[in-house]
Amino acid sequence: MSENILETIKLFYDYSGLQVLTGVDLQVEKGERHAIIGPNGAGKTTLFNVITGMYSPSRGKVMFKGKNVSGFKPHKLSRLGMGRSFQITSTFHNLSTFQNIRMGVLSRMGIRFNMFNRVDKMEEVTKETNAILERINLKEETHAPADALSYGKHRSLEVSLAMSTDPDLVMLDEPTAGMSRDETHNAVDLIRRLTEGKTMVIVEHDMDVVFSLADRITVLHHGKVLAVGKPDEIRNMKEVKDAYLGHRREV
Ligand SMILES: Nc1ncnc2c1ncn2[C@@H]1O[C@H](COP(=O)(O)OP(=O)(O)OP(=O)(O)O)[C@@H](O)[C@H]1O
Ligand SMILES: [Mg+2]
Incomplete structure (x- = not known):
């Protein structure tokens, strides 16, 4: 039996009166x-924001690692081990790629070891940061300011930043939005590698991305x-097809 994280x-x-979430029962296994998919306006982003603490639910509960975290603020959830992709505006623009990733590595080690000031720890941080940069194919851009990265690489940096704190659960809202086909392909590869063996929730429009990444x-x-x-079950469900088609007819 697997447990729900x-x-x-x-x-x-x-x-303010417009009911957007009307009794969502979601279960994510460790x-x-x-x-999380659904037609436009289904409430995906709203659900994401309630889970990650941007909004407080009007009713109902969010349980994370067995604890009722309804209404907890993002920083508190992050301390409990819930990571989320940073929005493009909140990577550290004038810091280099290296410095951005190091922030994540530092915050993780800070929580676990609280030994920022030890030289041997700093060496470990640098080593770990370089290893991540290698893994995410940003080695060549190590010293470039985050600002100077292409759109696709910048978004990859955001996902990597979220993963560099090694969260127990990472929440991604449309990580490939606005990317070209090639960039999307690379980003999916990267997300797959970074989240191997981890728990991820992704809110996504792009069906190719969903079907190539999701277990459920x-x-x-x-x-x-x-x-x-x-994925195969969902692909063939009549009610799912109807929901998407019905929606398209409305527009
Ligand atoms: N800040 C807001 N104020 C008022 N209504 C909102 C707000 N944000 C979203 N809504 C409404 O809530 C409903 C759900 O929106 P939400 O963004 O959660 O859907 P979604 O599934 O993420 O859609 P999309 O696929 O377009 O991203 C929509 O009817 C939307 O117009
Ligand atoms: Mg949305």
Whole structure:
């Protein structure tokens, strides 16, 4: 039996009266890559923001590692081990790629060891930072300011930054939005490598990305869970097809 690292129980959220989440029951197992999909306006981003503490739920619970974390602020969730991709505006623009990643490595070691000031620890930090840069193919851009990176590389840096703190769960909201086909392909490869054996929740529009990354999928529709299953099951579900088609007809 696998355990749920993240669970939402009858989660509701409304924007001053507009009911957007209407009782979401989501279950994410430890060690899986879980995608949340659904037609435009289904409530995916809102759900992401409630889980990651940007918004407080109107009703219902968010359980993380068995603890009720409803309404916890992002920094508190991050300390508990929930990482999220940083938005493009919040990577450290004038720091180099190296310095950005080092921030993540430092914060992780700070939490675990609290030994910033030890020279041997700094050597370990530098080594680890370089190893990450190698893994994410940004070795050549080590000294470039984050600002100078291409859009795709910048977004990859965001994901890497989220992973460099080694969270127990990482939450990604459309990490490939706005990328070209090639950039998307590279980003999917990178995310797959970085999240191997880890727990990830990804909110994503792009079906190719979802089907190539997710172990399991939850489909949201009108602020509720419409279906849960493996990619192949979801692909063939009539109600899922109908939800997407119905939506397209409305637009
Ligand atoms: N800040 C806001 N204030 C009021 N209504 C909002 C706000 N943000 C989102 N909404 C509404 O909530 C509903 C769900 O939006 P949300 O962004 O969560 O959906 P989504 O599934 O992420 O959609 P998309 O696929 O377009 O990203 C939509 O009807 C949207 O118009
Ligand atoms: Mg969205």
